Amino acid sequence: MRAEGQDEAGLLARAKGGDLSAFEEVVRRYQRRVYAVALRIVRRHDVADDVVQDAFIRAHQALAGFDLARPFGPWICRIAANLAVNHVRSPEAREEGLPADHGERGALGSDPLHEVLEVEAREVLERAILGLPAEQRAVFVLRAVEEMSYKEIAEALGLSMGTVMSRLFRARERLAEAVLPYLGPALRRAQGAGR
């Protein structure tokens, strides 16, 4: 882990010095994470693609001022989230319908009923996340998926800490309501396994 961190710092230092190959490698390492953040907020692959590319371009432009002691992942995700939220706030953003499903289904377990329930639960949760208002969705993704602190989210999206807290509360309440029928059995199984 430590070596990986040093390796990343070295890559970023080279990229900072103008080595595009190093930056290309940085993009390769973080592209899935950044894409996931962008897609969960903007919901459309074509827009997410724009957001991801723009996020990396902006990061490259800002590398000169980037402190190499800081982790790159949260920074690039914040840039992407910011661009994604700006997009969904913009008048031209079209939030029509839900996007085509690119979701990958995980390997199924051994119990067919559980398989069906879990697949269905994932679909319900996905739809519920995509159905959140865009700004609640952004806050939820940054907290629950990216595990950013409230302060980081507030800085990234230009919100107060109180707004972050309230949007997150509302988003979670809606999601919990949507998936509760599916989470019940899952929770029971988890509790049973824990005993």
Place this chain on the structure above:
Amino acid sequence: MSAHVRDRLSAYLDQELPPGERTAVETHLQVCDACRQHLETLAAVDAAARALQVEAPPGYFDALPGRVRARLEWPGARARPARFHLPAWTWAAAAALVLGVVTPLTMMSVWRDRPEQLPAPRVAELPPPTAAASPLAGAAGGKLEAKERLADDLARRQAESAPAAAKAQPAKKDSIPSTRAEQDAFAQPPLASTEEYAAAAQAPAAPAAAAPSSKTPEARKRARDAGGPHEQQQVQTQAQAAGGVTADNRASALRADEPAAAEAETKVLRREPQAAPEGRALAKTSRDKDGAGLREEIVVSSDEARAESPVAEYRRLIVPPAQTLAALRARREAWRAFALSFPNSPLADEARVRVVETGAAAWRLGHDPEDLARLREDAAVYLERKDAAHAARVRAALQKVERP
């Protein structure tokens, strides 16, 4: 369940409550099953959300780093057709404007100023590849509209290519050298939108289906002639650009499984004469196919093999990533030709690495054992070089193929 406490459960879960409130929630949780269960539900929602997979269209992540790099190296390489669809006629009009107005003016200027031509840049004075290919620094990532970008890039390319073109063919007044081919190719909007990319990645045969499928030169020309004005213009352009070497001469050297895609890619080679020490063999490649010992050559005439700036050639090759199997193979050979033509250029190492990386992309797309064999051979040759500056990249490309 206390409504006040329930309001705080989300922040409690995130450990974002002030100490006093946190203690109050903990005290409440010890006596309230409903709140405790709700907290578990909230935690389960987060965990389930984290576990959701996000998958992009096939091949997207293979191409994205290269697309970002292409934008950094050459901001004009990417249009935004998803948001900014120009009608087809605007591209045609831009090309016509260039062909009808800009090119003649440029040529007049070239002929008028011929004795005072600027010397070609010296390799030793050129910046390293990354710096040379980073016009973004000047552009500051601005999102020019597609029309403006097209005009800017055409103007830049005119400025770059005009002196070299005049130098290359001083006696052929009626022959417009490479510039027209460049303009023809450059007037095509780059294949950059996700939809186009996905369509190209998933249906590599699509361009070929709309284009002549025969592999013989005569049949290709017949089909092109029947293909309407655009195809006819392409034939003219290719003939002019080749300057005595037939277009098929080089296309055949690129093992074009899909003639249309390969020819489009071949224009990268064809556009500008390149330096060759003896003025004859620009690049030679050999490959074995089923033991048949197929040997291929890319040969240019001595008239055509004029010294040209490797930077200009490099910039022409750094175009939006090739997206079909035939285009990838052609691009690989174009990089190989570059490395052989400019072996002492500071850009040669990058070209050699790109031979391997493009070969790896071709293998991933087509899974043709011949591409894999070629990739291994190219990688081995590169890694044996004492001046290999990017061995790690080559090893990574190889490793990704061997152990995907």
